[in-house]
Amino acid sequence: RKEVEQDPGPFNVPEGATVAFNCTYSNSASQSFFWYRQDCRKEPKLLMSVYSSGNEDGRFTAQLNRASQYISLLIRDSKLSDSATYLCVVRLPTDKLIFGTGTRLQVFP
């Protein structure tokens, strides 16, 4: 079983749509959780950290369920510029980051 699992997609959605990504992780000792965005042939960039209480940043909402070891990302009112691969990332107690394989999002006009 992969340490961090994501649906690879692609998710093809029209502009303005709401789209949700899910992620599960296997190590219950994981300490911090993040969503990163990676554009084609570029480095990952931090989108947002994820907290148990849930957190929102503009059109993006992230949620963490520690009991289920489940992380989600919701994007509302999708823009063309949201097209990218979204990486679910967990930090282990050893300070290592474990990356999911990413979910590819394509927003079309």
Added chain:
Amino acid sequence: GAVVSQHPSWVICKSGTSVKIECRSLDFQATTMFWYRQFPKQSLMLMATSNEGSKATYEQGVEKDKFLINHASLTLSTLTVTSAHPEDSSFYICSARESGAFRYGYTFGSGTRLTVV
């Protein structure tokens, strides 16, 4: 915000030669830096953890004699791919986190695309 500079951004080298990649934290000190490799359509895989002033810690399956890591200062880590082969062609990315900033994620360098011919 924190900035990590990585050079070169791309390199083409002949089989059997060595390539050095630099990773610098520009506005913060990083006692620990991480080196990743990403093959096409795959996730980032951690290769090694670079610790300032001590030996790097390599992940299972990563040859330490082939991927030499030096972390001589709090702002610079280098990865040298020795005797490169075509199968080493990949996207290499470093990352660092400002000490104590656990909740702010890690900052990545812009990556180095290595092509071995």
